[in-house]
Every structure is written in structure tokens, then in C-alpha cells.
Amino acid sequence: MKQKLVIIGNGMAPGRMLENLLEASPDAYEVTIFNAEPRVNYDRIMLSPVLSGEKSFEEIVIHGDGWYIQHGITLYKGCKIKSINRDAKTVTSDTGIVAGYDKLVIATGSVPFIIPVPGHDMAGVLTYRDLDDVNAMMIAAKSRGNAVVIGGGLLGLEAAAGLAEQGMKVTIIHIMPTLMERQLDPAAGHLLKKAVEERGITVLNGANTKAILGARRVEGVELADGTIVPADIVIMAVGIRPNAALGKEAGLQTNRGIVIDDQMRTSDPDIFALGECGEHRGMVYGLVAPLYEMAGILAKTLTGEAAAYAGSVTATKLKVTGINLFSAGDFAEGEDREEIVLRDASSGVYKRLVLKGNKIVGAVLYGETSDGAWFFDMLKKGADISDMRDTLIFGQSYQGGSPLDPMAAVAALPDDAEICGCNGICKGKITGAITSKGLTSLDDVRAHTKASASCGSCTGLVEQLLGITLGDAYNPAAVQPMCGCTHFGHDDVRRLIVAQEIKTIPDVMQQLEWKTSCGCAKCRPALNYYLVSNWPGEYVDDGQSRFINERVHANIQKDGTYSVVPRMWGGMTSSSELRAIADLVDKFAIPAVKCTGGQRIDLLGVKKEDLPAVWADLNNAGMVSGAAYAKGLRTVKTCVGTDWCRFGTQDSTGLGIRIEKFMWGSWTPAKVKMAVSGCPRNCSEATCKDVGIICVDSGFDIHFGGAAGLDIKGTEVLCHVDTEDEALEVIVALTQLYREQGRYLERIYKWMKRVGIPSIQANVVADREKRAKLFERFVFSQKFAQVDPWAERVSGVDKHEFKPMAELSFAEAAE
């Protein structure tokens, strides 16, 4: 039987531990995770780029909901564990969930340290720890007011840079004489201060916070010398401490953190602590690389493999775009220590190595950090540098005589040199994976090794390794081919179809030199769609290149039967339609009838040979195909709007029906679901659809790019229009642009992310002429698309599809 593994906390350390565990022994444990944060596992070290607006939350998710489902992991989001019962071996959450465990992992991370000055608990005082903090800062930043960041360490500087980027006027209050004094020497601290000030940030060194001022919320910060700094928000970024409370209450041995041995085991042999909440040999860690090392050790321990953690030497990089800074080891001055310093003021470079007995013990690099990995590697190994001492500071390229090119420098690194500090991936592992698994792109390397998949600062090194390993075969700009049948990507194929006026699938394969005789199940449906959408009226749809659902206009089920969904315009139906449906359910003994999420009725379990007869009955009652199987317009969900609702501002039902009648039958790269809500209460849930309309008194807000499947994403606002006619024109133009630009199977939200919202707005909102042209092209293609496929098949089209070729009896078979 599987053992029960319960994990408290869902940060980066337990996430990595699970990846290792699942890889080594996927079936050993039944895993349950309790996460106090209401979300999946994301890359916490990338919060700063989210704050500065360089990345979105979606881009920093490590494990989406799908990952947990795929691995059969139960994840409780927003569930905080309040107690551990070690006798009964259970944990209890604040929501009352009790879970039993065989092995328990505490990974509660750390909590930000709050200086207990007067006013520290006032509204507007924030910490910088999780996405909620970032969201609160981003909302505050919209007012473009004053921000004070208390703390001039790594986190404080990243927060300050992010807030400045968002348009706030930022002051950093730092108690020490120089910035990042734990990682930088005073000289580098000074250079850093200059660079920070160039971004319009005020830095007050040696400043001691006395009180946070304000009546109901923050108005300013008072310093010990009496200075008052105005502030609309205050970010406390003075440090973190291990969140060991739960372990302490459970009676586990704790000091600063929960005390753990070399196998991550606490004083209770069935309980482990992992990450920032643990204390190992008197050390607590707050950087990702050691946490990932611990995660690897724990995964091995849990699968019964011998492994021991010996502590880590850490290196730091500041993630502020435009400031290059690297520091590692110990660089305090001392009797037995020597140093080598290189300064180049004009190019803003400062490098300092601290040596002890001909070994590097500390390194600070500012302005030019490409040799960081090399110095750090020698530092960790305790390499003797006496032979190259004269040229050491110039970096690796200057060793062994004449200067080498950067590629050669990377080539010269030993196999065990660490390339990706976040994930602890060494050179040999990357080059090994490139060779053994046939990797050809940066994305491949990220997927297989995780190198460069976290903060990304080693991307350049990884690309150089690809170049060295693959030689000329590596093309950094290479696009992902559509499939194994071609080296062209989706965009190239589409462009060439238009440019060379290619109008059939065999011609595409001939002219673009397909590697297979007739393609595969990936490229043929894509080519068929591109030809349908580019050459309406000319191209003849190739049924054999359509997925079965689109070929037979019904949805295949796990047992080989089909489901049938008739169209109900805008979700409206009538007694006669319902009566006809009831009658045919009886007539064909259809086993299940269900309401769908798109306000339709689904008839499940129809035998394939019955489909034409079922459709005939539906056609006779005035119903056509609901296209519930199509990469095309599916449903327009509506609320009852001004027809019935006391809050309705517009005729949302009428508009939904109008859109659906205008757009049904159109093929799109992937399915398109729409909704119209009659007021901002949004009862038709328009803000998670591909296209959604929210009616307001003054007209219509048009939204797009939402998702509510494996990915969950709210829509973005496209524009506001005053009239129903204009709303229809914009939606149609938007859909046509998507039909022309979207890659096959790429949903609207992914297309939007790829091409960018501004380019879409430019085409369908700002430029009236382009919008009108898009609208015309859609209308033209509808001339050929708006044919009810059910009626066609009822009248005999494709009848071979629905009949067996032969019926053999036993006698015939035994003949």
C-alpha cells in the first residue's frame, strides 16, 4: 500500500522535492499538500520582475493546476495547518480538514521581520514576500504617490526598483552606511547606490526608523534624527526569519528554525523540515540554491536512498534590470587575507577577490559579472590559484596566454562547474542532456534539466553550451517546427501558403518539402484549417484531415459512442424544442441528458449509426448543430438582460443571439466561447471567456483573452463601444484577426499573449479601415461556412461514415 505523505507549504522547495520524488519513485506516496496561499506553486524569486511589470504571474507559475491533477496530488489551496498531532499522526487545518500521515514534511518557509516601531501595524505597511504583497504594491503604485522601503538589502532594492518602474517616488531607508552590506563591500555598495539613485530613487544610509506616522493609514515615516519622509505605502524589507512556530508547538526541537539533521529529519523521525523553516548545523538559508539542494536530499531520503546534506556556500545576484551584481563567499578583511581589486570607473566595473592561502574565499563583481560562475566554482572547490594569480582578476578568458573568445571560456569550464545557481545544474548535466536526449533549443534544455528555467540569468551560458555541443546545428533563432514532418513552424507555413498561393494539402507538402508522404495527425488538421481560413470558397475541406469530432459533427466519448448538442441561440429554448428533445431521447434510448456549462443540452451515449436519424429529428424541430465539437464558434452564453432583470442595462440576450446567428459555422484555430452579461454583476461569467461583453449604461465593454480550463485567467479589456452594431463589428473583426494570425490549437488568450494586446487593439479598435476590412473578410468566408452540417448529412453526405462496410454472421465468418 502507498504511504501517506503530507506536505505543509507549497513553495519552491517542496515543489522541487516533489519533482525529484516523482521522477525517482512515482508510486511510492499518496501526496497531500496544504498551502496557506490560495494558489499553485510559483517562482518566488521572480516576484521582482512581476512587480516591475516585466513578467506576468502566469509566466512565473512552476506547476499549474494540471500538474497536480496529472500526478494525482491533492492540493488544498488557502488552507493553513494550525496543529500537528504527533501521537495520532494527523494534521488539522484552520478549515477543519484532518489528514493522516505516514511521513510529514514541514515547509512553511519564513516570515518577514517587522520592526516593532509605533505604527508598524497601520494600513499601508506592507512586506515583500508573496504575490499578495506584490498585488498590493501594484495597486498602491497606480496612485503614483510616495513609497518608502525600509531595508537596503537584496529584497528592499528589488522592491524599490519595481515600485520606481511602476511610477512611484521611492525612498530607501537603510540603517547601515552602505547598501547590501552583507553581500557587498563598501566600494561596491557605493557604486550600487549611484546606480540606484540614477533611477530616481532616494537612498538614505545610516537612517534609523523611529515611527510610522499617519491617522488611519500611512502618511509618512519619522527617522531618529527627526526627518519626516512622506509615504503612501511603506515596505518593510529588513529581513526574514524561519517560520518555525508550527514545529515548536508540536514539540519538535527548534532554535531559530526547526532543527534538522543531514537527512532533513527533525527530532521526530517521521517528520521532516525543508527549506527556509529548517535550521541545519546552526545555519538557516534564504536563497533558492541551497533550498533546492535540500529538496534533492529529502527526495532521496523519502525513497530510502542514502544522501546527506553538508551545507551550502551561496552566491547572490541582484535581479534589477540594468544592474549587474554578483557576490559570493566571505569578504571581510583579516590579517590572513589578501585581496585583488580591479576598478574601471569609466565603464563602471568593480571586481574584488578575497584570497586566503592562495584560495578564493570571497568574490564581489559589479558591472561585469560574466566570470561569476568561474570564480564561484573555484571558491567552492578551494582551487589553488597561485599559478594564475597575476591575471586571475581579468577572468577566465585571460588564463593560458592570449585572450580567448567567450565560447572558449565556457568550453574550458569543467563538467562539474555550476551553470544554473537557482537549480544547482552543472555543465556536464546540461551537455549530457543535449547529447543523449537530442535537445536543440533553450526551451528543450529548460524542460529537461531546469537550467535557466528560474531567474534566467544563466541563459547566456546555456545558449553558449548549446552552441558548443551542437556546433553549427544550433540555431538560436530556430522556431519550433509544426511537427516531425517539417522543419517549418506554424507561422512560416501560414506565410508561405499565402505568399506562394498554395491551395491544397498535397501542394503544401510538395512545395514546402514535407519529410513524410502524407503528414501526420498533428500537421494535417493544422494545414486543413490554414487552407480553409485563407482560401474561403476555393479550398475544399478535407474530412480525412479533421479530427473525428469535426468529421462526424459530434463528440466522441470514451466508449466510442457520441454526444450530440443542438444549438440553442444565446442559451434560449422553448417548449417545442424541449418536447422534441424529450421524444428523441426516448426514441433512440439515449442514456444520458445533461446541461452544459455553455447553456446547452448535451445528449450523451448516441450510437454512431443513429447520428443521422437523431439529427433529422432535431432538424425537423428547427434545431441545427451546436458545434460543440468544433474548433470554431461554440456558444454565446447570456443573462436575461433588460428582458427580465431589474439590473439589466442592455438587451444582453438579444445581443448574444445576434452574435451567435452572425458567427455560427465559422472555423477558428481553436474553440471560441463567448458570453454577454447585461450588467457588471456579470451573471453570464463573461470575464473568463475568449470574448466577453459586459453591458453598461453607456454601452458595451468588450473583453477578450480569458480562460477557465487548465489555465485560469481573467479577460483583458479590448475597448468600450457605444452601440450594439459597433460591438458586433469589433467582435467579428477581433475573431477574424485571430483566424488569420492564430496558430492551430492556440486559444485566444495564448495568441493575445504572443502578439500583444496593443497590436490587436491597433487592428480592431484604433484603425477603422482595418477593422472594416477584417469584418468584410469574415462575412465573405461565412458565405461558405454557414451550412448546417447535420442537415447535409441527413440528406446523404458522407453516408459511408455512419454505416458499417459489412455485417458478417458467424456462418459467413467461419466459411
Added chain:
Amino acid sequence: MNAHMSWTVIGSITDIPRRGARCVNTPMGKIAVFRTADDQVFAMDDQCPHKKGPLSQGIVHGTSVTCPLHNWVISLETGEAQGQDVGKTRTIPLKLDGEVILLGLSALVEDAA
């Protein structure tokens, strides 16, 4: 293969669309008959070795078919799953007499008996 193979006529090659399939119902279950782009014809049980998906409903490419349920690719020549997947669908002896398709069903009957 069976020494005293007998053959049953099930129809003409023109009954099946190129890069497509039709089914033959027998007391021993459904048989899928495939026709490739270059008019080769193959027969096998209409069941994917993975989750019994109806292979006759899949997309035919080269001499393979992709199962409609979970995209396993099955060789029409051997019935073996391709790529990383492991499994095999039973193939049925088939021969062409001009355009007429004949299946060797006696082996099947003996299996069932």
C-alpha cells in the same frame, strides 16, 4: 498463419475513403479496415491497445493511424504502438482481388471457439 485459411469478401476498396477507414461488424467484434493514400489496405481489431479507443475513427497517415481518444499512433502493418507507447492490436489477414477486399476470418473464429 493458419494453414487452411478461408477468405470472406467484405466489399470493394472504393467503399473506403483514401486516408480513411470503414468497419466490419462480426460476432467476434468490430474490425476496422483502413485504406492509405496509396491504396494499401489493412485490417485489424477496432480497438486501441491503450483504452480500447475505436481506431477506425482516427486520422490515417502513412501506414499508421492515430487513435482518436489519446493520440496513440498504431502501425497498420503490424498493429504495434509507435514511439514510446507499448501495446499491440491484433491484425487480420487481408488480401485484394482486383478491387475486392477479402478478410481471412477463419483464424478469428478459431480464436473465439
